[in-house]
Amino acid sequence: MTTLPSGPPTRVPPGEKATWQQRRTDFGLARFSGVYVAVALIIAYLLTVPVFRSVDVARVIASSQAITGILTLGLMTALICGVFDVSIAANMSFAASFVGWLQSVHDVDWVLAVASTLLVGGLIGVVNAVIVTRWHVEAVIGTLGTMSILAALSFLLVRGEDIYDGIDETFKSVGSATVLTVPVSVYYLIALAAVLYVVLEHTPLGRYFYAIGANSEACRLAGIKIVRYQWIGLIISGVVASLAGVLYTMQQGAASFGAGDPFLLPAFAAAFLGSTQIKPGRFNVIGTLVAIYLLAIGVKGLQLQFPGNPWISDLFNGIALILAVGLSQRALRRRARR
Amino acid sequence: MSSSPARLRLALAAIGVCAITLASCSGAPSSAPSGGATGSPECVSAARSFMAGYASPPTTLPPDFTPLSKAPKTGGKVIKIFNAQIPNDVLGFEATKGAAEAVGWTAEGISFNGTPPDFAEKFDQAIAARPDVIMAAGREPETFDKQIAAAKAAGILVEINSTVSPPREVPGFGAGALNVKPQQLNGEIAAQWAMADSGCTADVLIVNLAGFPILKVTTDRMQELFKSQCPSCRVTYSEIQPKDIGTTQGTGSIIGALQSSPTTKYLYLNNSGLNKGLATAIKQANLSGVKIFGVGPDAGAIAGLKDGTNSMWSGGSPVVLAWSAFDSALRALDTGKPVDQPQVAGVSVFTKDNTASITSTPDYPTNYQQLFRTVWRVPGAA
Numbered sequence: 001m002t003t004l005p006s007g008p009p010t011r012v013p014p015g016e017k018a019t020w021q022q023r024r025t026d027f028g029l030a031r032f033s034g035v036y037v038a039v040a041l042i043i044a045y046l047l048t049v050p051v052f053r054s055v056d057v058a059r060v061i062a063s064s065q066a067i068t069g070i071l072t073l074g075l076m077t078a079l080i081c082g083v084f085d086v087s088i089a090a091n092m093s094f095a096a097s098f099v100g101w102l103q104s105v106h107d108v109d110w111v112l113a114v115a116s117t118l119l120v121g122g123l124i125g126v127v128n129a130v131i132v133t134r135w136h137v138e139a140v141i142g143t144l145g146t147m148s149i150l151a152a153l154s155f156l157l158v159r160g161e162d163i164y165d166g167i168d169e170t171f172k173s174v175g176s177a178t179v180l181t182v183p184v185s186v187y188y189l190i191a192l193a194a195v196l197y198v199v200l201e202h203t204p205l206g207r208y209f210y211a212i213g214a215n216s217e218a219c220r221l222a223g224i225k226i227v228r229y230q231w232i233g234l235i236i237s238g239v240v241a242s243l244a245g246v247l248y249t250m251q252q253g254a255a256s257f258g259a260g261d262p263f264l265l266p267a268f269a270a271a272f273l274g275s276t277q278i279k280p281g282r283f284n285v286i287g288t289l290v291a292i293y294l295l296a297i298g299v300k301g302l303q304l305q306f307p308g309n310p311w312i313s314d315l316f317n318g319i320a321l322i323l324a325v326g327l328s329q330r331a332l333r334r335r336a337r338r
Numbered sequence: 339m340s341s342s343p344a345r346l347r348l349a350l351a352a353i354g355v356c357a358i359t360l361a362s363c364s365g366a367p368s369s370a371p372s373g374g375a376t377g378s379p380e381c382v383s384a385a386r387s388f389m390a391g392y393a394s395p396p397t398t399l400p401p402d403f404t405p406l407s408k409a410p411k412t413g414g415k416v417i418k419i420f421n422a423q424i425p426n427d428v429l430g431f432e433a434t435k436g437a438a439e440a441v442g443w444t445a446e447g448i449s450f451n452g453t454p455p456d457f458a459e460k461f462d463q464a465i466a467a468r469p470d471v472i473m474a475a476g477r478e479p480e481t482f483d484k485q486i487a488a489a490k491a492a493g494i495l496v497e498i499n500s501t502v503s504p505p506r507e508v509p510g511f512g513a514g515a516l517n518v519k520p521q522q523l524n525g526e527i528a529a530q531w532a533m534a535d536s537g538c539t540a541d542v543l544i545v546n547l548a549g550f551p552i553l554k555v556t557t558d559r560m561q562e563l564f565k566s567q568c569p570s571c572r573v574t575y576s577e578i579q580p581k582d583i584g585t586t587q588g589t590g591s592i593i594g595a596l597q598s599s600p601t602t603k604y605l606y607l608n609n610s611g612l613n614k615g616l617a618t619a620i621k622q623a624n625l626s627g628v629k630i631f632g633v634g635p636d637a638g639a640i641a642g643l644k645d646g647t648n649s650m651w652s653g654g655s656p657v658v659l660a661w662s663a664f665d666s667a668l669r670a671l672d673t674g675k676p677v678d679q680p681q682v683a684g685v686s687v688f689t690k691d692n693t694a695s696i697t698s699t700p701d702y703p704t705n706y707q708q709l710f711r712t713v714w715r716v717p718g719a720a
Contacts, residue, residue: 162636264588
């Protein structure tokens with residue numbers, strides 16, 4: 001189970017209007033440190049890196065993080081209900097190979113291939129749920145095992161090779177199209193984020209997820225069917241991970257073997273950094289997006305200014321993670337003392 | 339007191355902005371001269387003349403593949419240590435089996451997981467099996483000296499491919515292929531192609547994988563050639579960490595370098611893995627006219643040539659490379675002296691014009707098995 005330190009209780013009692021002071025502090029570092037750092041970075045880069053002023057750079061930043069964003073949102077859903085799903089990246093890799101394999105080797109229609117892949121992603125979520133909730137294997141260990149099995153299955157499926165031939169042209173164009181010059185993958189991310197935002201923030205399901213993640217024992221005593229919601233969380237995580245694999249394959253026009261593997265750490269980093277933003281102490285959709293794009297903006301500017309330094313993005317990611325979380329925690333502690 | 343935290347936040351923000359501004363202003367100086375408008379005729383002529391040698395696929399083995407003094411003794415055994423997670427390694431092992439069978443030998447494979455400790459363990463396992471030859475690739479011999487010494491003591495020939503260290507003695511580390519000279523040739527082909535294609539005005543971004551000395555041999559040779567032959571060319575060198583291959587971080591780094599230098603229209607990749615996702619990223623960045631070229635094409639690179647997103651790849655098929663590597667071992671055993679093969683067989687240049695009907699690197703020369711059997715003096719081959 002995963003629990004994060006929750007933020008301080010709201011300072012505005014229900015039914016009362018927030019004072020100017022209360023409204024002002026709502027935009028403080030405790031919630032918006034990532035946004036402020038991102039804005040500071042944008043200003044600094046606009047002033048000092050001429051090429052950063054190009055619309056193309058904004059487009060690259062937006063589109064390059066779309067797949068990472070989608071995968072992170074899936075992971076976040078599992079984390080909210082208190083379960084680590086370490087298998088998401090392997091699930092994404094398997095989905096990428098599977099959707100290509102179905103089309104290339106078995107000549108399956110691309111719509112059916114996508115539907116089958118998402119179904120398999122959901123089944124992987126079910127398997128994880130059985131391991132974690134029925135067999136009572138610790139989520140990290142259980143999904144780590146699933147990750148390893150999925151890696152083996154992916155290899156067996158395609159013999160470790162990328163698939164380029166036999167992938168439907170319509171399938172490719174659905175993933176690589178642009179709408180108003182913005183790659184369609186960005187819209188997929190926005191749509192998924194909107195759906196998850198509504199579900200998690202404005203429905204009983206979302207509230208149960210958060211409650212279980214915060215204190216599962218209290219939820220159990222309150223009669224909430226914890227296992228059912230954790231199943232739902234893991235199935236959503238599985239389907240979204242496979243969606244990320246499908247979209248990645250669509251975008252690249254090829255099924256890359258192991259495509260999801262490099263996304264594991266960025267997804268976890270973004271999810272945890274996101275939990276310090278907007279709603280500190282809670283994994284949340286907007287905070288996750290802020291985290292993803294904060295890191296992307298920072299790295300992009302440095303890549304433009306210092307091309308040819310392969311270490312620079314790692315350095316920035318590490319510093320940004322520590323700084324943003326540190327600033328947020330410091331602000332939270334300060335607020336708690338008042 | 340609310341003003342103190344507010345001042346602190348302001349100060350923090352100001353420090354952040356200033357630090358980034360200062361860092362940005364310190365900027366990395368360009369490592370290359372700015373390009374000119376036209377290239378020298380001598381450069382263009384030399385480049386085109388060089389590339390004419392690669393206008394068609396090879397039909398013979400390189401001149402260094404002279405006949406052995408006698409046919410290898412039959413019944414020999416070679417053990418190849420390879421990474422089963424890498425398709426080309428698997429393909430190379432299968433091809434080695436074919437090459438071994440051609441001279442009446444047997445070939446066994448031991449798969450390792452890509453880590454140094456596992457490699458050392460599997461090397462010890464190979465020595466214990468007492469073969470005539472142990473083959474491995476991509477590891478500098480200095481990192482497993484103990485195993486090489488043990489192999490030497492057991493009278494085993496060790497062949498290490500894709501290393502900067504020259505073979506030393508037979509038995510022991512006495513054979514190599516795809517080492518310094520073949521890698522330099524890769525660099526020459528790439529540089530000459532870019533010069534010929536651009537009329538010697540190429541503005542090139544060379545992207546290499548960090549941490550592999552043997553790959554640096556190729557890019558160093560490229561840079562030397564551009565410097566000596568093409569005064570109007572501009573070259574920028576960049577590295578990517580192996581862990582970033584095929585990731586958004588890796589492609590982002592390459593795209594960033596291209597965006598920061600809009601005049602760069604030639605992108606050289608020293609590993610086909612770097613090509614993953616790059617064409618899509620270039621399209622999204624609205625970078626027009628960038629020509630991707632490189633060495634060691636995989637299926638993705640061939641697909642890129644066919645759809646026009648890639649421009650040129652050079653290299654040979656893993657199968658013919660494996661036969662070339664086996665030739666090196668036979669040659670060392672034949673002469674009793676270290677053999678560092680100066681060339682490998684089957685090196686070809688692939689462009690859109692000659693890839694319409696292929697999906698992977700073809701086995702050139704097409705009759706390579708017969709040609710190798712002939713130089714190995716296999717009875718009945720000539």
